[in-house]
Amino acid sequence: MRIKVALVGHPNVGKSVIFNNLTGLNAIVSNYPGTTVEVYRGSIEWKGFTIEIVDTPGTYSTTPTTQAEEVTRRVILEEKPDVIVHVVDAASIRRHLYLTLELLEVGIPLVLVANQIDRAEALGINISRAELERLLGVPVVTCVAIRRRGMEALLDEIIEAYERGPPACPKYSRGLEECLRLVEAALRGRLPPELKRFSRFIATHVVLEDREFGDLASLVPGHLRAELPRYGRKLALERAAKTDDIYRRAVNVEKAERLRLSRIDYISVSPVFGIAVMAALTLIVTYGLLGLIHEVGHRIPSMLYYSFYEPFIRGLVERVAPQGLIRDILIGEKAGIYGSLGLLTTGVFFVFFMILPTILVLYLILGVLEDLGFLPRVAISFHRPLRRIGLSGDATVPLVTGTGCSIVGILSTRILRSDKERLIASLLQVLGIPCMAQQVMIWCVLGRYGLPYILALYILLLFVIVTTGFILDRVIPGESGVLLLELPPWRRPQLRNLVKKTYVRMMSFLRTGVPLVFLWILLANLAYYTGAIVAIAELFSPVMSGLLRLPSETCVALIVSTLRKDVAIGILGRYELTPLQTLTAVTVITLSFPCIGSFTILLSEFGAKQTLKVIAVMLITSLVIGSFLGLLSSMLSV
């Protein structure tokens, strides 16, 4: 027998710890279809049942306001789990009961899990399990997930709830019930068959003016439709009152402890000082992280690659196929990573010696920051300035890590809550934020002409970021939300949780990202081999010399920039360029195309369609800015 279980609850209540306790290493993470929201899945055998568990993104209500919350509702309505497990923080159970009441409307067996019961008891909050079970009509389990306490009881109660069947819906005042009944009757005939069983649940959302069900509201008879806003408020209020009532009866509060905020919490919410301190802290954390990534993710693997792997594979392939197409495709014509492109040399290097170690370190550190509770605090500080370019405070971390490496930056947009925000944050960094290696080359190449040229570049890039963000915010549909978030208590990260999460995320990259790199290298290699690359260079020469006022051979640098931008900028040193031409070339290289690493990540995170859009925006921007600089250089040279 299989039982499908959805773990649902507010953010930071310990859902993922419970998920990791229950499931083994067979767990997988994937983006929910059509979104970039991560959903974890796994299973466990228990007393003759196979219990499949879906860990949904944190949600405050079944009426979504973020994309993550939308995914949670889709999991419930589309996957129709057999049991919903609602995880709550025992110490703040009253706030969570609102969602419990919403989930009772779904008509799927429910189990309530009061997690961190030890903390609640320490705060003097005693929950009567029996009374809560009686009032809600569902099994209640108390547990301390990080100590693995209560896990077996939870599994037993899942089976118990499954066998007992759906609980009763909460009952509201007579007027409201009458309204709900009429709305339900009005829509029942029009619901698609697979949603019929959720008619009461959907009726409550129509009353609450849920946008997703907006067109269903037109089915409600006219006189009632006008009254819906009033009933919507009434429903929310009665629910809140009901939670108060349940709380009063089932929970005994001995003493009211006052929560203390840490000093850093006060700092992070203060307007000017907060931005300064959090900026400094973010930079320290990020650059510490980038240093580590550079060491562990790049230097050591490169050393291993050059001293062991490359000589080995080169010798092996040359023994089998000393020359010809096969050899060139496998290990490239010339030695070195960038000299020519081989699947087993350049391809393996990019995937296993560059991208993979980088994201391994990143995921570990991102995991620590997530568990620690650092991210929401940074978000608060930067919320106001970022809102103007279509982002929320949450985008701070991805943007700052983007100054180190866009691969890392794009991946860390996973912490953002809407697709719109993820796309804007990713686009802005591949467009206007040069990575660490690239910045070093910029300082080398442009630095020869003096600081003003470097400054000019950074000012140009900042201008591009702000303008593009401003435009994207208005062009891309969707909203980037007001600030309303919960400040979770500081927590010590759990090693086991961290390792598991990192492992699951890594495996998902291996499945989706790796084939793309190899395909790209193969295509690029064939382009070299067939001479198509020369044709491409000639094709673009009118743009190069006409618009950008650059010698047409600099086109090679642009083509290289699709692999590595730092190398591309380094190549510029070979040509005879004026300072302004160098600035033009560096700007165009930075803006025009993502490097292969970020290209791969963009593809695996956003899909081909969005990636093409990103590249289109980049090409257009680089042409506009490049032509402007080209015009400037032709004016100055006359």
Added chain:
Amino acid sequence: MTSRPLTALRSRGVVTRIEGGVEEFRRLVSLGLAPGREVRVHVNSSVVVVEVDNSVLVLDRQLASKVIVGGQHED
């Protein structure tokens, strides 16, 4: 007992009502800022940091001004 928006509260109070549309209303209520709940303001500057039921919420001022509180234990 005087009524005022959360943005004007400096210590403790009880939520009396929520202004604005259904959307803001249900969002605030589902996070725990429902009428009848006791709130404690920790920071009231560019954002409002408020404690309710042993949790800490951060709201921007625009949203916080929709939450009307009666100051029961004002100092």
